[in-house]
Amino acid sequence: MKANKYAELLPEVAADLEKLEKDVEGLRALYKFLRKKAGLIDRERLEAPVANGSEARPLVGMKQIEAAVMVLRQAGQPLKTRDIARRMIDSGFPSDDPARLKTSLFTTMTRRTDMFAKAGPGLWTLAKAGSH
Secondary structure, eight states, rough: OOHHHHHHHHHHHHHHHHHHHHHHHHHHHHHHHHHHTTTOOOHHHHHOOOOTSOOSSSTTTOHHHHHHHHHHHHOSSSSSSHHHHHHHHHHTTTOEEEEEEHHHHHHHHHTTTEEEEEEEEEEEEEETHHHH
């Protein structure tokens, strides 16, 4: 094929590529919707590297369980429920009632042994992968 033949194919390939990009975008939106409806948390957000001080309020818009995981990951050590709640609020997690958040966190972490583990009296850490 000569160079002009390749050039003639470019608009068609570009159109196909644009259509595929739209299809992928739609599939990603569907995937995110289905994960949300299934009650699954966004693992990609939880596993992303934590950048200290990169955002003033990084927990805005997160679910409670996601925010708790992020706080424990960033701490790198076990924390008390009240300290997790305080750090969540300090990092932008919306809560009008810190005591209610603490109680809700305790209940969630007690039930979600796949994600949280007791590390001592009143202390919580992240559960080790594959331990349950």
